[in-house]
Every structure is written in structure tokens, then in C-alpha cells.
Amino acid sequence: MVNYNVGWHLELTRRCPLACPACNRTMFKEMVVDPKQDINFDHLKKFFPVSVLPQIKYICLQGNLGDPVYHPQFHDISEHFFAAQDVNVITNGMQSHQFWERVLETWPSKSRITLSIDGLRDTNHLYRVNSNWEKIQGLFDLIAKKKHKCEIEWKYIVFEHNHHQVDEAQEIAKNIGIDIFRIQRTRKLSSKLDIKSYDNPDWFKKTKMGMWFYKKMDSCYNWAAKRYDIDVLTKEEKEIKKFPALTAKIDKLEDQVAKLKVEIVNIRRKK
Numbered sequence: 001m002v003n004y005n006v007g008w009h010l011e012l013t014r015r016c017p018l019a020c021p022a023c024n025r026t027m028f029k030e031m032v033v034d035p036k037q038d039i040n041f042d043h044l045k046k047f048f049p050v051s052v053l054p055q056i057k058y059i060c061l062q063g064n065l066g067d068p069v070y071h072p073q074f075h076d077i078s079e080h081f082f083a084a085q086d087v088n089v090i091t092n093g094m095q096s097h098q099f100w101e102r103v104l105e106t107w108p109s110k111s112r113i114t115l116s117i118d119g120l121r122d123t124n125h126l127y128r129v130n131s132n133w134e135k136i137q138g139l140f141d142l143i144a145k146k147k148h149k150c151e152i153e154w155k156y157i158v159f160e161h162n163h164h165q166v167d168e169a170q171e172i173a174k175n176i177g178i179d180i181f182r183i184q185r186t187r188k189l190s191s192k193l194d195i196k197s198y199d200n201p202d203w204f205k206k207t208k209m210g211m212w213f214y215k216k217m218d219s220c221y222n223w224a225a226k227r228y229d230i231d232v233l234t235k236e237e238k239e240i241k242k243f244p245a246l247t248a249k250i251d252k253l254e255d256q257v258a259k260l261k262v263e264i265v266n267i268r269r270k271k
Contacts, residue, residue: 002047004055011063012077013038015070018092019129025065032065041073045080053083061089069095075102087111090155094131097138104142107150114153115139115178119162120169126161144176153180 014037019026048056059081061068069091071077081087087107093115107113118124121133143152154173158166166183173181 002052004048004052005057007058007060008056009060009062010039010044010068011066012061012068012071012074013063014066016063016065016067016092017070017094017130018067020127021129022127023065038071038073041077041080044077048081050080050083053081054085056081056084058086058088059084061087063090067091067094069099075106078103079106082108082111085110088114090114090116092116092128092131093136093139095135095139097135097142100139100142104148104150107148109149109151112151112153114155116155116157117169118157118159120165120172123162123165127157127159140172140176143178146177151179152177153182154178155182155184157184 014025014032014035016025021027025032061078061081068074068089078087078089088111091114103113116128117136118127121137124133124136125131142148154169156162156166156169170181
């Protein structure tokens, strides 16, 4: 018997127009046998009938090999799940103006849209390869009208090429009415940049999903520490200070790997 009283993460499709260098879709192309493979909506409705939806703590529509908003029936699928306690979609935001108009008009207050946008007009495409800033700007213009009920989050991965735009991006988010601006730090930059003021997880800890998540994480940490007799709660910053020379070498290697990934993507695109 299925226990529906939990959170569910669903990958709806293999479709995505981007070629982010560190994405599994780009790095392991053999995993994407059919780039247009979609989850069957009829099968979803059978597994998640309307009668069980109020039991579900949250539904997260996300993508490991694709972006959920590219499923041909995304609107029907997402609206089917509105009876759940919380609905979230994680996306790069690269959809049409008409698409986002419907989403912002229909998504309820208990839902959230997380936008993965890593920079501004001149930098977002450097990691989000093939992205179109005009589509993102069109979405920003719709958000600025403030007619939506759902919560909107901007998740910003910090790289060497975009860290100087964090302040400007946060100001844009504030001005157009985005509820949460969240930094996702890369390890090699976390010790070099003072971005604590931007990266505040308190809002998440207070949500139902956050309380469940941290409880589960504590349980896993405690189990691992006892089972393997290791200190799994050691802070990375302590290790960085303890081994500065080794950290510098790792940083250099990570920079080289990141550049190679971008070069590989560019070579594949030219073929």
C-alpha cells in the first residue's frame, strides 16, 4: 500500500533546450535515450488520484535530465496536483510569454515557482547554455505586474563570471516582487566572497518541507556517525583553514575542469 503522506519529487520529461555543462543531460548523453520522453499523464492520475492529493505534504516538479515546464501537458499536470498541501516547480524559466501568463494566473498561494537563473543578460548564458534572456525578461515583466498569488524564488548559482552581479540581481528581484533570492554557492567561491547576507536558509527551515527535511538530515547524520564512527558534521570552512595549500590546488583543478566542460559542450554544438 502506498504511503502518500510524504513529499514527492517528480521528473516529468527529458525535454530541455539548454546544455548546462554540469548537467547530467550534457555530461552523460547516453542517459537520454529519447530526448522527448514524457511521463504519461494518465498513469500519473491513476497513481495520484484526486482522493489522495490532500494527504501529500508536497509535490516538487523538477528535472534531473529535463525541465518540467517542457512537458506538453504541464498545465494539466500541475493543476491536477493543486489539491496537495504544497506544489513547487524548479525551472530555468525558458518558456513562452503565454505559458507564463497561464501559470501566474492559475497557481495558488500555497505553490512556489523556483527560477534557476545564474546571472544577468550578459552572463546567464555562460552556464545556462542556449538560454534566451528575452524570454526571462518577459517573465520578469509579468512578475512585476504582481497579479500572481504563488511564491516566486530566484535561485542564483555563483561562479567566477557572475559573482560581481549578485547585488544587482538581488535588487532586480526585490524591485519586481520576487519573494526569495537565494544564492547557491560553489565550494571554491564560498571562502572568497562574503555572501552570507544573501544566503539565508531560515525561511526554508520554517516551512513544513523544511522541518521534515532537517529532521531527516539529522537522523541520517546521527546514524552515519554512530555506524561508521565518523564526524559527519565537520564544517567545510574548518577543513579549508586547516589545509589551505590543498584547498588552493583543488580550487585550481576545479577551475580547469569547469573550463574543459564548457569547451566540450562548445565542440559538441559545432558538430
